[in-house]
Amino acid sequence: MSASPSVNTVLVTGGAGYIGSVLVPKLLAEGFRVVVLDRFFFGRENLAPHANLRLVQADSRRIDASLFEGVDAVIDLVAISNDPSGELFQQATREINHLGRVRTCELARAAGVQRYILPSSCSIYGFQDGLVTETSPTNPLTEYARANERAEAGVLPLATDAFCVTVMRQGTIYGYGARMRFDLAINGMVYGAWSTKRLPLMRDGTQYRPMLHVQDTTDVMIRLLRTDPRAINGERFNIGGEESNYQLGLLGETIALVVSGFLGENVAVEWYGDPDHRSYKVGFEKIERVLGWKPAWDAERGALDLLARLQAGTLEKTPKTITLGWYQELVKWHAIIRDVGLHGGILDIDAGL
Numbered sequence: 550m551s552a553s554p555s556v557n558t559v560l561v562t563g564g565a566g567y568i569g570s571v572l573v574p575k576l577l578a579e580g581f582r583v584v585v586l587d588r589f590f591f592g593r594e595n596l597a598p599h600a601n602l603r604l605v606q607a608d609s610r611r612i613d614a615s616l617f618e619g620v621d622a623v624i625d626l627v628a629i630s631n632d633p634s635g636e637l638f639q640q641a642t643r644e645i646n647h648l649g650r651v652r653t654c655e656l657a658r659a660a661g662v663q664r665y666i667l668p669s670s671c672s673i674y675g676f677q678d679g680l681v682t683e684t685s686p687t688n689p690l691t692e693y694a695r696a697n698e699r700a701e702a703g704v705l706p707l708a709t710d711a712f713c714v715t716v717m718r719q720g721t722i723y724g725y726g727a728r729m730r731f732d733l734a735i736n737g738m739v740y741g742a743w744s745t746k747r748l749p750l751m752r753d754g755t756q757y758r759p760m761l762h763v764q765d766t767t768d769v770m771i772r773l774l775r776t777d778p779r780a781i782n783g784e785r786f787n788i789g790g791e792e793s794n795y796q797l798g799l800l801g802e803t804i805a806l807v808v809s810g811f812l813g814e815n816v817a818v819e820w821y822g823d824p825d826h827r828s829y830k831v832g833f834e835k836i837e838r839v840l841g842w843k844p845a846w847d848a849e850r851g852a853l854d855l856l857a858r859l860q861a862g863t864l865e866k867t868p869k870t871i872t873l874g875w876y877q878e879l880v881k882w883h884a885i886i887r888d889v890g891l892h893g894g895i896l897d898i899d900a901g902l
């Protein structure tokens with residue numbers, strides 16, 4: 550790709566989710582037009598109306614070429630977005646996270662879209678000794694991680710000189726989003742420590758995991774839209790910096806200290822679960838070299854930001870903030886409503902009398 554026409558309109562799939570609820574307002578503030586494709590499983594209220602924002606309620610597995618009219622770039626966030634949900638809803642995870650995203654990428658290319666970004670996950674590294682880089686072998690341990698790996702393998706060969714495909718391997722995200730997630734490590738630790746003075750920590754604490762603030766990952770997405778495609782086309786990037794790999798036991802102790810200091814009360818660590826076999830330390834040299842980018846956030850700053858919001862009452866834990874639990878609720882109520890719903894309603898029904 551010699552010239553790089555600028556991106557004006559961005560299609561964000563899954564744009565009403567956690568990362569999307571931070572990314573979309575940022576894109577709008579930067580002057581992009583945005584189309585959000587989402588089922589709105591977590592509601593529409595997470596995206597404020599805006600003159601340059603169009604919401605499309607549709608399933609990512611059933612989209613057609615018309616969606617890409619006028620679209621310059623796609624950020625394909627849509628997914629069943631964590632390991633436990635991926636294990637419970639395996640077929641949907643394969644369809645949405647892998648097959649659907651490859652199809653979206655194919656449709657985008659055929660429609661003349663310039664760029665496609667796949668926000669994948671460092672979880673595809675699974676369990677590994679030493680520092681893993683973008684060229685290290687992968688070792689996905691869950692359905693969710695396998696679907697990400699297959700999506701990467703499906704979309705990268707679609708890159709051409711006219712169609713820039715870039716994969717972002719994100720660590721576990723933390724920080725505030727309008728569609729909040731307390732099922733993510735740091736967010737859950739902060740909430741538990743703040744609300745009960747007990748910080749939940751997954752056994753056995755020796756596992757390493759890269760953490761990435763939601764503001765940082767969305768900054769990278771926007772930066773990728775503006776980077777010369779020749780530097781990023783067909784490439785995978787681990788997203789993070791030197792300080793992003795945390796050993797979970799130490800991270801828990803750090804967060805416990807931050808919360809203790811904030812509240813002026815003692816916070817104890819409370820272990821849960823079976824020992825977690827997912828452990829990997831990730832190298833981030835490539836993104837700094839190619840994009841000149843480093844994270845602006847760290848766990849302590851992220852924790853303090855969440856604490857301020859919790860304390861101010863502008864952030865609360867609701868059933869929607871636990872992804873697996875919310876999907877289970879939706880599936881349960883779908884069955885109940887299908888069973889007892891008649892004539893278009895439950896108690897109020899379509900007029901007929």
Ligand SMILES: NC(=O)c1ccc[n+]([C@@H]2O[C@H](COP(=O)([O-])OP(=O)(O)OC[C@H]3O[C@@H](n4cnc5c(N)ncnc54)[C@H](O)[C@@H]3O)[C@@H](O)[C@H]2O)c1
Nearest residue numbers: 563565566567568587588590608609628630670719721722
């Ligand atoms: N949050 C993290 O820690 C993290 C880490 C690494 C990678 N990622 C990846 O980033 C992406 C976004 O994650 P998130 O945390 O924002 O997830 P999320 O669950 O908050 O958002 C996913 C969105 O997709 C929508 N959706 C799901 N299935 C759909 C379908 N078939 N059709 C249309 N819409 C559908 C949901 O309604 C939701 O709004 C995912 O691909 C996830 O795997 C996230």
